[in-house]
Amino acid sequence: MNKLKRLSPATRSNYLTYLGVILAFAILQPMAAGGKLSPTLQGQLVPICAYVVMTLSLNLTVGVLGELSLGHAGFMSVGAFSGAVAASALQYSIPNGGLRLAVAMVIGAVFAGIVGVLISVPVLRLNGDYLAIVTLAFGQIIKSIVENLYVGVDGKGMLHASFLKPLTSLGEGGRMIVNGPMGIPNIAEISSFIAGFILILITLAVIFNLVNSRAGRAIMAIRDNRIAAESVGLNITKYKMMAFVTSAALAGAAGTLFALGQPAIVASKFDFNTSILILVYVVLGGQGKMWGSIIAATFLTVLPETPAMRGLADYRMLVYAVVLIVVMLVTNSPAIQSFFSRFQKEAERENGKGGEQA
């Protein structure tokens, strides 16, 4: 415990985050295995993990890089569909579900990462809020593309894809995987809570280790002051891209995890509302605060499904919009900021590290 106290506050908070996740898993996993969870919660374990990873990855873009992304669900969609297609195509070559899931997640992450590169090359060169606008459009475009996409596998295991027109010539032994607007109607559910738990840990490790490295310092320096960052010789575009593409790839992996835990998925599941939902989780949990993201994503995924709240389901987006506005107003109000910073200063002084008060 003493050793924990000597660590820097940031490192301590990182360790506590890992610890919290592991504890939560250690408690929930035996309950889930023993059938002690309610069926709704049981069914939500994988989606919770997927949304936690989505929120963490968006927090990398919003909190650490300081750019606004309004189409994060688009990356989830790319990861969901590419991962699910991969899992389906590999069904016979990799019979082991866990291994197939891992491979599918890597493929989902790679595809989402590539799309992230394609978006960021033109956009991140610009300064200003262009990324928000472009990602907003991107989310819509991905949805339209996937809704018109037909992918199938023929008897020899070769993938066939077609855009706008359904596939007709899959031949003997062939089958459809992605069926246009119907999405993927029959998924072998190979995602598990354990897989989700591992993905959360990997995501945390990637984000924490990135943040506490040379590249992470560069990313946060750019967020804090772009002009100063340039003046000390940082390649702005490179580090913005690094953060954004990492964020996209992690969202892709989360998408695969999510898709392979559902019986069926459609493109409209990953729409603008989902992007905003995840943004609300990030803002509520606190920008740059990873433990906050985990808590916000978990509770806001579970809460609307509880019997008491289900009646309000229709108002969910309305409530979130109001919450988002209130949080933004509150955190940006100088009066409230100074109120909280006074608290913080007092706490610091009590800890005997107030230093010089100017």
Place this chain on the structure above:
Amino acid sequence: MSERQKRPPTKLVPVPSVNKIPERDINKAPILECQHLGIDFGGLTAVNDFNMAIGRTEIAGLIGPNGAGKTTVFNLLTKVYQPTRGTILLDGVDTHNMTTAQVNKAGIARTFQNIRLFNNLSVEDNVKVGLHNQVKYGMFQGVLRLPGYWKEEKRAHESAMELLRIFDMEDLASHQAGSLPYGAQRRLEIVRALATNPSLLLLDEPAAGMNPSETADLMDNIVKIRDTFHIAVLLIEHDMSLVMGICEGICVLNFGEIIAKGTPDEIKNDPQVIEAYLGKKREV
């Protein structure tokens, strides 16, 4: 203080064209040479026909009334703005095609008139960002925590602490940069700039907002920095005691044009400079 006064008076030697640099630097190529540098903002000519050379280990001053174009000169040198006219030679190399980041890698580091720190990072991390291009490991080594990460991070930590020691700031290493008092923020900006291993350090009003004793310390430290790192310093400052105390060569700017160049003594007695600062004498 005393050490500074013992320094022998510098004799400025004219070099071809219109520049003067200290005697000890005269046989070396100047670290910086500006030729006919100029920039227009729309119809406003902010800087025009700016010619200046700075010796390898010179402390030079750039002074002038408010709005004279001093900060704009810094922004031209660091490519925050692209010059409309003229050339900048850094160590003999034309910086024509360089970006701000490339100019820094080539050897110019700067501070800002309105402090620009990485406010949410710790003091130590601010310096480490300055050390960025000296620390050699990639993103994957960092994320996977390979041996290169630990080795280089240790080195970065040691260099950062050593640099902070210049201003006795090691104790503040873990503090958040944005929460430092004003004077400490200015000093941290200088440390961060030094961390990039420059050959020319540009300081934009380093003593602004400092009290007299802080300013005196700063003067000593600027000289100390020059002497330990063997670099050139160009500083903008309104505090005349600082400028006259440590600058060997001074360049006076008014309405974007150089109106005088010389040693502190020459500048003090230059009628045009007096007029620019005090206004024209009324003829009776």
